[in-house]
Amino acid sequence: MRETDARMAEPRPRLILASASPRRLDLLASVGLVPDAVEPTDIDESEIPGELPGPLAQRLALEKASAHGDTEAYVLAADTVVGVGRRVLPKAETEAQARACLALLSGRNHRVYTGIALRTPDGELTAKLVETRVKLKRLSRPEVEHYIASGEWRGKAGGYGIQGRAGAFVISLIGSYTGVVGLPVYETVNLLAGRGYPVFEARNEAKNP
Numbered sequence: 001m002r003e004t005d006a007r008m009a010e011p012r013p014r015l016i017l018a019s020a021s022p023r024r025l026d027l028l029a030s031v032g033l034v035p036d037a038v039e040p041t042d043i044d045e046s047e048i049p050g051e052l053p054g055p056l057a058q059r060l061a062l063e064k065a066s067a068h069g070d071t072e073a074y075v076l077a078a079d080t081v082v083g084v085g086r087r088v089l090p091k092a093e094t095e096a097q098a099r100a101c102l103a104l105l106s107g108r109n110h111r112v113y114t115g116i117a118l119r120t121p122d123g124e125l126t127a128k129l130v131e132t133r134v135k136l137k138r139l140s141r142p143e144v145e146h147y148i149a150s151g152e153w154r155g156k157a158g159g160y161g162i163q164g165r166a167g168a169f170v171i172s173l174i175g176s177y178t179g180v181v182g183l184p185v186y187e188t189v190n191l192l193a194g195r196g197y198p199v200f201e202a203r204n205e206a207k208n209p
């Protein structure tokens, strides 16, 4: 059997997306990758006092990937944190939190950090941190009220989702748009390919997104 035939005969390793975020699943699918399972891991996401936003995103992604119990699959995890300077903004769960985030972000630059982490079937754990600078326009009261009423901020780091109505607030973005949404696709595909996951073969099997 030729080497390529032998490789094609091998079963494709399983890929698990350890995330509850539907955006991450959609972003993976957008580049032709469909995980075999979506199995979020439940970790304590609270920050260590004094922890900076970037290191926090990186640490949580690593913890999410390592907490998954399947040691025979590729396990991919991510975490997105919005930071203003050294300050970490919450993942908004209440209107009050979302309002406070928008007040802080209005008319200024902030950074969105997405950590991605991959554990391979041989137990190797690799992580990458992707940083994006975003500038939002100065938000008027009606804009804030309209946005709060939309509910789109719920469960999102920094109280906004760039892929929805808040996209109209963005003056500029330097870095990775998909990183802001929750999974930087360029870095994710590179990480998977670099660690031996057969991205191109898997892509052939993926449905047309």
Ligand SMILES: Cc1cn([C@H]2C[C@H](O)[C@@H](COP(=O)(O)OP(=O)(O)OP(=O)(O)O)O2)c(=O)[nH]c1=O
Residues within 6 Å of the ligand: 018, 019, 020, 021, 023, 040, 041, 045, 078, 079, 080, 081, 082, 091, 112, 155, 156, 157, 158, 160, 161, 162, 163, 180, 181, 182
């Ligand atoms: C800034 C920003 C964040 N987000 C989302 C991405 C993430 O889902 C969320 C940040 O929370 P995360 O803790 O990174 O992810 P999650 O709780 O949704 O899922 P899991 O922990 O299981 O992986 O904010 C957007 O969708 N758009 C944006 O513009």
